[in-house]
Amino acid sequence: MSAQAARIAMTAPDPGVAPGMGEVVDVDVVQRAAEGDEAAWRTLTEAYAGRVFAMVHARCHNPELAEEITQSVFCTLASRLGQAGYTERGKFEAWLFRITMNRLRDEMRRQRRQANPTDPGVLTLMDRRATDGEPPDDSGLHLRERLGQALDQLSEADRTVIELRHNAGLEFKQIAQILKQPIGTVLARHHRALRKLRPLLTDMQEGANS
Amino acid sequence: MNRNDSTPHTHDPELARIEAMLDARGAEMRDRAPDGLGARVAIEAAHAARASRRSPVLARIGFGGASAWRLAAAIALLIGSAVAIGMLIGRGSSLNTLTPGVSDAELASLDAEVESMWLAVATDPLDNEFTPGTPDRPGLPDTSEDLYALFWSDAEWTASFLEDVL
Numbered sequence A: 001m002s003a004q005a006a007r008i009a010m011t012a013p014d015p016g017v018a019p020g021m022g023e024v025v026d027v028d029v030v031q032r033a034a035e036g037d038e039a040a041w042r043t044l045t046e047a048y049a050g051r052v053f054a055m056v057h058a059r060c061h062n063p064e065l066a067e068e069i070t071q072s073v074f075c076t077l078a079s080r081l082g083q084a085g086y087t088e089r090g091k092f093e094a095w096l097f098r099i100t101m102n103r104l105r106d107e108m109r110r111q112r113r114q115a116n117p118t119d120p121g122v123l124t125l126m127d128r129r130a131t132d133g134e135p136p137d138d139s140g141l142h143l144r145e146r147l148g149q150a151l152d153q154l155s156e157a158d159r160t161v162i163e164l165r166h167n168a169g170l171e172f173k174q175i176a177q178i179l180k181q182p183i184g185t186v187l188a189r190h191h192r193a194l195r196k197l198r199p200l201l202t203d204m205q206e207g208a209n210s
Numbered sequence B: 001m002n003r004n005d006s007t008p009h010t011h012d013p014e015l016a017r018i019e020a021m022l023d024a025r026g027a028e029m030r031d032r033a034p035d036g037l038g039a040r041v042a043i044e045a046a047h048a049a050r051a052s053r054r055s056p057v058l059a060r061i062g063f064g065g066a067s068a069w070r071l072a073a074a075i076a077l078l079i080g081s082a083v084a085i086g087m088l089i090g091r092g093s094s095l096n097t098l099t100p101g102v103s104d105a106e107l108a109s110l111d112a113e114v115e116s117m118w119l120a121v122a123t124d125p126l127d128n129e130f131t132p133g134t135p136d137r138p139g140l141p142d143t144s145e146d147l148y149a150l151f152w153s154d155a156e157w158t159a160s161f162l163e164d165v166l
Helices: A027-034 A038-060 A063-084 A092-112 A120-132 A140-152 A156-166 A172-179 A183-209 B013-031 B037-054 B056-060 B068-095 B104-122 B144-153 B155-165
Strands: none
Touching (some): A027 A063, A038 A156, A063 A092, A063 B037, A092 A156, A140 A156, A140 A183, A156 A172, A156 A183, A156 B013, B144 B155
16 A cells, blocks of 8 residues: 555645645554554544534534543444454545444434534623624625525535534545435435525525515 | 645635634644643553453453563462362272272272181081081071170180281
8 A cells, every 4th residue: 555545634725725634544554553552543623623623513513422422433443443442444434434423323313312402602692792782794604604504405415415524524425425425416415405595695695685 | 643635725815814814723723732632542552452362251250451571470379279189089989989999809809808718707617517618508597696605705715816807
């Protein structure tokens, strides 16, 4: 295996993605992590914990629960690495996010039987607006809120592709591996999701302006 | 972030704008990760990896976090206890055996010897009327009264006889 092929992550960050996140995590790090090396795990969590957290938080809207799920995802990963070693060479990220998706699915199934908690950040903002008489600002935060609301209206499959692409920052090839779908299907689903979002965002924009 | 593939929507400015919004939202979601999340997760994950690596079975029964020397000491203690219990049981069974280390043939020979000794005593020449008995001749005459009379008639002889016999 060449040095290039041994790398499980790539160096060149995507345009529009925060700089400094194009970490290189090679097979050696994963193997040391499988042996329980804490420094190796720090390298892995610095590269991926935020991305896993973003994926989970976007769904459960609860930072404490998102942190708990993130931790359990990495513990599951660690147990599997410790027992069987790292066998999926070149597919580490896809493997990690497949574990995340499965864990998230279990959690969503569990939450369906309970009331969904509201994001404490949204509650704080609503409270501040109510007490300070803050005028509605339709730019920064509300854009995120509108996007969140629009995403909620997408189908489960479309939303999953969008979140894997934009929250987890994965390539279409990796998303296809995780979802076990042809890459063409993933590309088409992504395109369709964006087209569905366009009128939703426009309607919301018009509603906010009127 | 390690995306290398470019967006396929750059030809449509509106879709590209939505993509950029989604990317910005994703970045914001990642930035909302709590401080120290990576470090906390790393500690737990390293522990989980070590535990599962040692032995999945041991990890499941709660020995996952034990160090190697502790496990070795526990196993040695178990083996030592088993050996000690085995030795105690073996010794106990030896104590309860009447003829330890004696084979059946030797036991039969010893039995015969004791029998002949008894017969020799019974055929003491002092009692002329006493008929030597053998296993082939059951129904020996009752000589208990003669012996009784003999014992009480000569106390000195009786004492020496008993001393010899006992």
